[in-house]
Amino acid sequence: MGFVYGCLIFLIVSLCYLDIEGRTFLVSNYSAYPNDNIDDTSGIQNALNDAASYGRNNIVLFESGTYDCFGGFTIYGATNLTIMGQGMYETLLLGHRPSGMFWIQGINTMLISSLSIDYDPLPFTAGYVVNATSTYLDVQIVPPHRPDINRQVSAILRYDPTLMRPAIGSRAYEVYQTPPNNANTTLVSNGVLRIPVAWQMYFGIGDAIVARYVSTGHVISGQSLTNITIKSVTIYTGWYMALTFKVAGLNVIDFHVKPRAGRWLSTSADCMHFGDARNYINIFNSSCEGQGDDGLNVHAYYYKVTEIFNSTALTLTEYNWPEVLNVGVGTNLEFVSGQQPFVGYATATIVSLTGNGGNSKLFIFANPINASVGDWAVVADTPTVTIRNFTAANNRARGILLQARNITVTQSLFNQTSGPAVLFGASLYWHEGPTARNVTLDQNVYISCNEGIAQGNGVISISPDLIAPVPVITNIQITSSTFLNGQYSKYPIQSSNGGGVSIRNNYFSMKNYSNPIVILCNSQNISAFNNTVISNASVISQFVTYASTGACNSSLSSYINLPDSAFNASFRPPVIATSLGVQINNF
Known part of the structure; x- marks a missing residue:
């Protein structure tokens, strides 16, 4: 009887220890190997499934290298789960389908860290207009963008390739359209893509443009979430938004969305978008560059x-x-x-x-x-x-774009x-x-x-x-x-x-x-x-x-204290931009 009782105590202690320590699930143990140009989707999903169902405090670990993903991943009901690579410049998840990468739901405490995400093919293309009619544009595509055929284009914006930003000034334009039925992109000649348009209003010969394809999925998204942390993650592109959650408690640290290798755009839409978030949102040491819509939207x-x-x-x-x-x-x-x-x-x-x-x-x-x-x-x-x-x-x-009730934005560029x-x-x-x-x-x-x-x-x-x-x-x-x-x-x-x-x-x-x-x-x-x-x-x-x-x-504006003397000081800029962000000037 004492032996059985002792074994029971040992089992309880062991289970408690496992609950505290958790397990590490190597995706390579599920036949997901980097740099082999073989679809890793099912292996990664199986590792995620086992980690989510095994208990608390588990880690799904990627090795260095590129993982080829021909679909997205779903995670449900996990507690204190970590998804980790070897670093933003060491582990890359490369999506090959127009879809999201991670959909998470019903999660209590999760960390996604130390990896990057990119897509091939891209959700957009770019180049110079060489012909414009009422029904199509012919565009000379500029590498590294590609003349993708059989795509539907939902938006076209004018671009400034010198400043590497969407166009400014009097001829800054963007056209949204419901793509013409049964009219996809086609190849006219070497490197020249024909893009069907619903109407011709703005386009001029020689215009540099970015054409975004029909959006299909956020890179990392989820709902019914508590205590989520995104740390040391880079997203180079995505078929819609990069990061979008309905979450109670969010930390975004060392997170970056930026164009890669000469591209004219990063994600097709927002960098970060949080609808009906609760408790807190902390965003530190992060950047949103070149995306197709807002940097950050909270509402x-x-x-x-x-x-x-x-x-x-x-x-x-x-x-x-x-x-x-x-x-x-x-x-x-x-x-x-x-x-x-x-x-x-x-x-x-x-x-x-x-x-x-x-x-x-x-x-x-x-x-x-x-x-x-x-x-x-x-x-x-x-x-x-x-x-x-x-x-x-x-x-x-x-x-x-911030619609909340207690907000601090500091030392930002x-x-x-x-x-x-x-x-x-x-x-x-x-x-x-x-x-x-x-x-x-x-x-x-x-x-x-x-x-x-x-x-x-x-x-x-x-x-x-x-x-x-x-x-x-x-x-x-x-x-x-x-x-x-x-x-x-x-x-x-x-x-x-x-x-x-x-x-x-x-x-x-x-x-x-x-x-x-x-x-x-x-x-x-x-x-x-x-x-x-x-x-x-x-x-x-x-x-x-x-x-x-x-x-x-003007009669509805009152209690104004804006004298000319309020704008007559003569100090130097209190903060300046540097390669690392913002530097405070100490006079």
Whole structure:
């Protein structure tokens, strides 16, 4: 009996030890070998399956070299799982199909580290227009891009191959199209690709263009996730977004999306996109370069009130995709009036939610809401967002688009973003929100941003998509930063519906010297102090102006403290760009 009891104790201790230590699953033990030009997909998937099902604290380990992947990988229900290579420049996962690489769901604590991801074929091609008609373009493809045949093209943008960025200025354009039916790319002659187009509006002979194929999958994506870390990972391209999660707790450290080997684009869409994230998002020592849309996008979703049963039972309908309604019991929703968008009038806690149609659910709340049909609701439990030593450069759209309630961006570089470097703006067109609050932008560098296809009114743009009569984006601190405006950058700072905006200790170098520093629309309590302004041609005669278009009314901006003396300091740039990011100038 004592022997049996002792064996039982030994077994329990052993199991506990395994639970603490976990196991290492070498993909080579599943016949996934690097550098052999053989499909490694099934072997890697089997290693992932075993690691996820074995228990906690397991590691899936790749050796140095290139793994050929002819499909993506799925991981469900793991706890404290690590996927690790030998380093970003040592282990490469090379995708050979237009699909995502990792789809993860129901994961509690995961690390993906020390590897890179690329695709062959690419999700785009690029070159110079040699012929343009109303039904097609002929493009001389520039290596390393390829004249891919039998592809459907969904978007075409003009490119600047000298600056290695999407085009800027008066002929910056991008055309989105539903590809013409039964009309794929064909080869006209050696290296000349014929691209069917739905219409001819912008294209000119000699234009450098990037043509993006129909998007099909994110590189690393997932939902129902807790405590995810992406560390020391490089993504060279992807068929849609690089990194997109619905997650509670995210660390992104030493993560890079950038073009490889002379390519004109990295990913087809966003570098990072996090919808309805919770708890925290930390992004450190990372970069997003050359992607086909935003560098970083953080937001929740607006749901429309479509049916009212009583003051605590409402049907909410979504307009993005159905799973975004799965917000969870205990979540707080903020309600805004359909007549006055973005102005919250109530917050309520979800008790239960049940299906009520493909894109609708019945929500029961712990407290009554005086809602009306046509009002909107958005998750109020937004994450704390902390961004440090981050670079956004040469992308098609905004550097970062942030719709959360506690945000810090510091010691970061925004270089030649096509649209605003930083945008705070909820949107009922995209059904994304809520409006941002409690933001610190400190010790950042902005170089020649907001000059291209996605141009707005400001390098830093506070601008909801539907202008309200009152401030809805509030408590924004813009401090100790360097603005080096390009020729087409417009205003350094736009405040539409901003409240409590402070502009202090910044350095503004204005290549386009005729524009003021700040443009206002329906904003209140905007102040500035101790800023330096340098013009390359003359003294700026006006530092502040008021927008007068659309819903903007100068009489709705008040409590403004923006004297000329707030822009008459004479210090050097407080921060400068270096090869390593941003360096603080200590005078």
